[in-house]
Each structure stands twice: as C-alpha cells, then as structure tokens.
Amino acid sequence: MAGRARGDPRVVLSYLILAAGSVVVAFPFIWMVASSLKPLTEIFDVRFLPTQPTLENYAEVLTRTQFPRWFANSLIIAAITTVSVAFFDALVGYALAKLQFPGRGLIFVLILATLMIPTEMLVIPWYIMSSANGWINTYWGIMFPGLITAFGIFLIRQFMSGVPDELLDAGRIDGVGEFGLFWRIALPQVKPAMAALCIFTFLGNWNAFLWPMIVIQTPNMRTLPVGLALFSGEAGSSWNLIMAGSALAIIPVLLVFLVLQRQIIEGIVLTGLRN
C-alpha cells in the first residue's frame, strides 16, 4: 500500500471509477435542477438541459402553494426540538456520567432499552393519546415524541465520562453550584459531541415523515416533507412543479451540508462507531 508512484495505473483507474460513480450518484440532483428550470412545454422534451431556462416553476410553487408556510413549520419544529434535545440529553448524560446516586445503573439501562422500541410501535398509542388530549394537528403534537432522545443521552454520557473529575471538584471548591458545574464546566468540554448531536437532531426532524404525516390534518400545519408529498401527489404530471418543490426542499439542506461537511462526516464516524 505504501510508496505507490503517482503514475501508477491502478491509482489512475481508481480516479476514473470514483469519478464515474460520482456522476451516477449526482445524476438525480442534476436532473432535478435541470427539470425544475424547464418551462412546461419542454418538460417531456428529449433534451437534457432546458433550451429556455425559467424560474417560473419556483415562482408558482412559492406563490400558489403553501410552500413558504411548510418551510417555516419545519424550521420552527426542528429548531425547538433541537434545543430541547441538546439541553435535556446533555443534562441526563452528565448526571449519568458524573453524579453518584442510587439507581444510576438501572436508570441508564432503562433509557437504553427504549432504543429497541421501534417508532412504528408507538405511533398508534401516540395517536390515541394525541386525540384524547387535543394534540392532533398542533406543533406540540408533531414535536412531543422527539423532545428527548435516548440515543443522544447515550452519546453525551460517553463523552461526559471523559471529563476529569478534578475539573468538577475544582469548580465545587470555587463555590460553583451543581447546575453551574454542568452548564459552565462540563458542557464546554463536550462541544464536538454536542455539535454532532444538534446537527443530526435538526436534520432528523427536518426530514421526519411518518409521525408528522399521521398527526397533521390541515394544509397550513404541514411540515415540508408532508407538504411536498401531498402536493406532489395532487400535482399529477406537472413534473416541472414537483421538481421545483423538491429542489426547494433539497437545496437548503445541501447548502448546510457544504458548510458543516466536516462536522457531519466526523459526527457519523463518532456516533456510528460508538453504537
């Protein structure tokens, strides 16, 4: 493996295969953007690129559907959920890693065990619960199942275990309260793990579909995925509009990815291999 020359045909071949593969992987994105720029008259055309590119499809999706509203709904729900998950998961992860109290092991095992319950098993009771409490078709109803996650607690607990006790003891001597020890001393020590947790929680909620599809009932409450699914179902063969809608849903996420690429990929390694 070591010391391979630059002109090695096997390295050149590697580049060629990787380049060909990435064209295949990127093709749906390119096709989506190309189609979204085509006027309706060209949408079934043989040509790959639009001859007369237009932004009309985007304008129509943004003005004739509730797309901006769905976007805002998704943003609000994903943001609130992420803040809640970050706070509670970190707090519990800290308590389980750094505080001594009777029942610690049992509580940790109980929380971990909930990871084995598949979401599908819970949606029926959640629906019944939501109907009984008037949560159907509300932000709260869409958000409540995801406000604290066992996975995040597990992740943060692992990292909190690495925070030296001496640091906390020094804080105690300086008169820092128990909450301050968590908030001001321990939390800054696990920033990379917190960043990964926040990014994945946000993306997960931004993309969530099964439960929102069940609990949302009116067009104005739809999240972006639910809005896009139902709008596309109704748009028939207006593929130019469906592609513009898809592009509007995908492009912001890709931009975020480009900015946070390193954290996201490192986070995957961090979280994936720690399972």
Place this chain on the structure above:
Amino acid sequence: MVTQVAAARPLRRGLRIGQQRALWAYLFLAVPLLFFAGIRILPAISSLYISVHEWNIISPVRPYVGLANFQTLSGDPRFAHAAINTVRYVLVGIPAQMVLGLGLALLLQRIVRFRGLFRALYFMPFITPIVAASWVWQWMYSQHLGPLNKILLGVGLPAQGFLRDPDQALYAVAAMVVWQYLGFQVVIFLAGLEAIPRVYYEAAQVDGATGWRLFWRITLPLLNPTIVFSVVYSTIVYLQLFTQVLNMTFQDQGGPLATTLTLVLYVYQLGFQRFRMGEAAAATAILFVVILTITLLQMKILSKPVEY
C-alpha cells in the same frame, strides 16, 4: 493540591454532600424520566395491549380478542406480501450496499487528491430529504418520459417498466435506498479501514503477500466488527422502510400488485387508512420482536473479542 482538598471534604461532611448531589441528580433526571415513561415505555406497553383487542378508533367498544389479530394477520395475503417484500429488500439492498460501499472505500483509500470531494459527493444523498429524493427518483423511473428510459432507448435498448412493472418495482425502490445509504456506508468503512494498524500490512508484505491476499487475510477479517455493525444497523433501517415506498408509489401505495409494499407501510394503511388499530399494533409487535432478536444477536457477536 486540588484533589487533596476534594478528598478531604467528603471525610468531614461526606454523607450530607453525597445526599445533596443525589438530590440534584434526581432533579436533573425528573423531567426526562417522566418523558421516557410517558412517551416511550407506557405507549409500548399500550401497543401490546391494543394488539390483543379489537380496536377501531371510531367504535367505543374494544373487546379483548386474545391472539385473534395475529391470526387474522397470518391469514392476510397482504401482510404476507409485506413481510416477504421486507425480507427481500434486506436481501437485495444490504449486499449491494456492503459491496459497493467497501469497494468505494477501498478506492478512496488509494487516492490522495480529491478524497474529501468524492466522499462529500457520495454522501450527499444521505442528508437529502427522503420525500424529495423519492419524487425525483419516481420521475427518473417514469415509463415513457423518464431519463432512464430515454437513455435506454438512446442506446438502442427496450424501455423498461421500472416502478410500473411488478417484476422490477422492488429492485427499483431498493436501488434508490442503496443510493441513499451508500455514502453513509462509505464513511463507516473508511473509518473502519483507517483503524486497521499499518504494521499488519507491512508485516504481511515482508512475508510476500500482495493484493487480494492482503485483502482476504488482513483487511476483511480486521474489518469484521465494522461489517457486523453495518449489516445490523442497515437491516434495522431496511426493516422499517416506509417513506421511500410511499412516495415512489404514491397513487398505488406499495404497488404494483403489492410488490413494493413493506411492513411499516402496511401498518400505516391498516391503522390510519382502515382504522384497524388492533391488527396494526399486532403487526408492530411482530416487527419489535424481529428487531429485538437482531439487536441481541449483534450484541452477542460483537462482544466476542477479535483475534488478530
């Protein structure tokens, strides 16, 4: 100095400080514990309770029916389709994802320039909203007007039915799912490959081993924990396929002729389109047992020490 003082304090006021800290811990845990009890554990028990009752959301009468819902499912041809299809997704998608993922990771390991760029390109589908990607793929597969058939016709091959063809639809959906998870798989394999100590390769090269022998004798065995983790993780993901299937076959969910129907999609149809909550809950109980078994098996396999 600091540790000495800290160690000295509990000697003097140990019990009281210990109790105080325990109280703080319970205070920190109070809301999350209520959450897990109310939103995860009780609903899971409630789901099992519903699965042995006739439960129609409209009707107030919900009699206990024992295992009748499970019996109904076992005689329901649509449930059988959904179960068999779900296993087929696993058997088709996961080998493809593993082989392609490992191949790409090995290629990426071989190059130096543009490694980050390629990795990012392959990773893009993984963070793309699934609903949007599913509609793009639905159009890519479109029978007469989609780009794939245009390409096929362009090179003189016959057009294919893809999502409209009962023999092809499941593979067409599986291809999209593989596309989506490939980049994730590559990242996991790259991390696994980088964790293999260089000295093993160097030692083997001294012994005269090259190419394939290095791969079979060193890379693959040492990558085993990563492979086991990936297979289990992906199996659980594939067992819960829903969003892609619903959106790629929107007008005929799970079609054509129920050939793409998955367990979770069927649960959704039973529970929320036909309001047969009892049967839907019974189906999720079966899914739960399957996932639990796989997870426990994984723990057993992965807890074995790797021998170098």
